Amino acid sequence: MFVDLSTVSLVWPEFMLILIATWMYLGGTFSRGRAMWTGLALVTYVVVATVLWRNERQLTVEAAEGLVRVNGPLIVDYLGQASRYACLGIGVLLTLLAARAGGPQLATEVLGTIMMLVAGLMLVSRANELVFLFVSLELISIPTYVLLYLGRSDRANSEATVKYFFLSIFASSLLVYGMSFLYGVGQGTTLIVGTASEPGIQQAVAQLPAHQQSLFLIGLVSVLCGLGFKLAAVPFHFYAPDVYQGTTHINAGLLAVAPKAASILALIRLVVAVVPPDWAAGWRLLAVVAMASMTWGNVCALWQTDLRRLMAFSSIAHGGYMLIGLAVALASPATGGIAATLLYLTVYVLAALGVFAALAYLSDDACDVRRVSELAGLARGRPWVAGVLAVCLFSLAGLPPLAGFWGKLTLFTGAIQVAWESESGTWGWFLALGLVGVVNAAIGAAYYLRVISAMYFTPPAASWAGRGGPGTALAMSVCGVLVLVGGLLPGFVLRTAELADPLRQQARTAVFTPVTTLTEEPAAHPAPVVVPAASADRPHLVPEVGS
Numbered sequence: 001m002f003v004d005l006s007t008v009s010l011v012w013p014e015f016m017l018i019l020i021a022t023w024m025y026l027g028g029t030f031s032r033g034r035a036m037w038t039g040l041a042l043v044t045y046v047v048v049a050t051v052l053w054r055n056e057r058q059l060t061v062e063a064a065e066g067l068v069r070v071n072g073p074l075i076v077d078y079l080g081q082a083s084r085y086a087c088l089g090i091g092v093l094l095t096l097l098a099a100r101a102g103g104p105q106l107a108t109e110v111l112g113t114i115m116m117l118v119a120g121l122m123l124v125s126r127a128n129e130l131v132f133l134f135v136s137l138e139l140i141s142i143p144t145y146v147l148l149y150l151g152r153s154d155r156a157n158s159e160a161t162v163k164y165f166f167l168s169i170f171a172s173s174l175l176v177y178g179m180s181f182l183y184g185v186g187q188g189t190t191l192i193v194g195t196a197s198e199p200g201i202q203q204a205v206a207q208l209p210a211h212q213q214s215l216f217l218i219g220l221v222s223v224l225c226g227l228g229f230k231l232a233a234v235p236f237h238f239y240a241p242d243v244y245q246g247t248t249h250i251n252a253g254l255l256a257v258a259p260k261a262a263s264i265l266a267l268i269r270l271v272v273a274v275v276p277p278d279w280a281a282g283w284r285l286l287a288v289v290a291m292a293s294m295t296w297g298n299v300c301a302l303w304q305t306d307l308r309r310l311m312a313f314s315s316i317a318h319g320g321y322m323l324i325g326l327a328v329a330l331a332s333p334a335t336g337g338i339a340a341t342l343l344y345l346t347v348y349v350l351a352a353l354g355v356f357a358a359l360a361y362l363s364d365d366a367c368d369v370r371r372v373s374e375l376a377g378l379a380r381g382r383p384w385v386a387g388v389l390a391v392c393l394f395s396l397a398g399l400p401p402l403a404g405f406w407g408k409l410t411l412f413t414g415a416i417q418v419a420w421e422s423e424s425g426t427w428g429w430f431l432a433l434g435l436v437g438v439v440n441a442a443i444g445a446a447y448y449l450r451v452i453s454a455m456y457f458t459p460p461a462a463s464w465a466g467r468g469g470p471g472t473a474l475a476m477s478v479c480g481v482l483v484l485v486g487g488l489l490p491g492f493v494l495r496t497a498e499l500a501d502p503l504r505q506q507a508r509t510a511v512f513t514p515v516t517t518l519t520e521e522p523a524a525h526p527a528p529v530v531v532p533a534a535s536a537d538r539p540h541l542v543p544e545v546g547s
Contacts, residue, residue: 007074017118020112021116060078070195074128074132079268097356113143120136123136127269133266144164151248159242164239174225175227177226181219181222185215186204193273220285260315268502279330283330291320296313297316298444302443311355318348321408324341324412331430332417336501342497346403350392361469385476419434
């Protein structure tokens with residue numbers, strides 16, 4: 001695996017986030033102006049997005065056309081390019097949500113740590129090497145520990161932090177253990193998707209002898225265990241209800257979004273990339289975990305009265321929904337399972353952040369809105385907050401015409417399509433997967449409607465005041481509007497998710513080629529060029545890339 005300055009140039013946006021976060025840690029010791037540091041953080045995300053657009057606009061255009069580049073530990077495709085912009089958007093929302101978190105003494109620590117976490121998410125989205133992927137995941141986990149600890153100085157928060165910390169370390173050890181097996185079956189390479197001159201684990205697994213498949217299965221199960229913890233999928237979910245309940249609304253929103261997005265991206269980059277299409281054990285494992293997660297999460301949420309605990313079980317169920325798309329992708333790469341998962345992940349992130357932002361807006365350190373009954377009559381006292389909560393909860397339930405409806409529709413129809421087109425032995429699995437998903441969507445609607453009923457049809461128990469500040473109000477409003485617009489105009493998100501499906505890109509791509517320079521100046525010995533498949537409206541015209 002060759003790494004040079006061109007590899008470093010591809011991660012300048014992430015370096016900028018890490019450097020500004022470090023400067024915020026140091027600057028916070030001299031100045032405690034929370035508004036100033038919040039403004040700096042928001043400006044940083046805008047500047048980084050601008051730099052990303054200016055420096056890699058051509059790469060993004062080429063990636064949208066199916067061109068895939070491998071540069072050292074990085075893979076440059078449309079999934080990575082689009083995910084980085086989405087991660088910066090998550091950073092903006094989390095910064096607005098946490099504008100008052102940590103108090104005036106710890107504002108820079110909270111904002112800088114969120115910036116570190118966003119940098120880790122961006123690196124995971126383009127990871128193509130085992131060590132690089134693991135380090136990027138740890139750049140998400142470690143800031144999460146810090147943010148949980150800074151949430152609130154009481155016993156419940158400390159207990160939640162300790163639970164998440166030790167269980168996360170255990171999950172990381174399982175992930176490394178599984179990666180060691182993949183390293184072994186990959187014949188000593190840590191590269192996930194290889195090149196013509198340097199094959200990776202994907203190519204080695206495709207030619208794996210039958211007597212070594214058991215080692216690959218052990219590695220795959222261990223990797224799924226490690227990433228399943230971050231996804232909060234059954235049976236690795238048991239920490240979530242207690243941790244969500246013990247921490248703050250802001251940190252619960254962080255846990256519902258960042259680790260889940262990281263695990264889905266890592267599963268796409270590692271598991272979906274290396275499991276052969278004809279290997280049934282991969283999609284069967286994901287299908288079983290998906291059905292168990294959906295059912296357990298939704299059924300247990302029916303009896304919850306604590307809002308954060310209810311959302312924890314909801315998060316478990318939504319992790320199961322996302323695994324439907326990955327199971328579909330492993331069984332039938334051309335069906336678009338990854339695109340459905342990415343679409344669902346996007347609408348889930350917006351709706352979940354909207355719910356927690358609304359709850360944080362209604363709460364402060366002295367008055368924490370925790371139970372469903374405490375939302376009684378919210379529509380009369382705070383109609384806008386109740387409206388945003390209702391829109392986000394309806395989207396999580398999958399009711400039309402909101403964005404969550406399109407997310408569930410693409411997942412379920414993908415499973416049914418595989419069942420319709422498959423042979424005996426496969427169709428029953430995916431028919432059951434689709435039907436279990438539909439039944440769980442109906443179960444989930446019950447507890448979401450219970451919260452909405454309390455807001456609109458229960459007499460108010462107290463007067464409502466916006467205690468969370470303008471940052472949480474803005475984050476809540478942005479999420480609510482985007483959920484509504486995404487439901488009414490889903491075409492852009494659907495097209496972006498389809499372009500970001502790496503399996504479809506590989507189907508259109510002849511070979512992978514290493515890229516050691518991203519300039520248009522040809523080298524003395526040009527490397528093979530990645531050529532998308534010919535089509536009626538586009539000939540084989542791809543600029544050469546020097547090696």
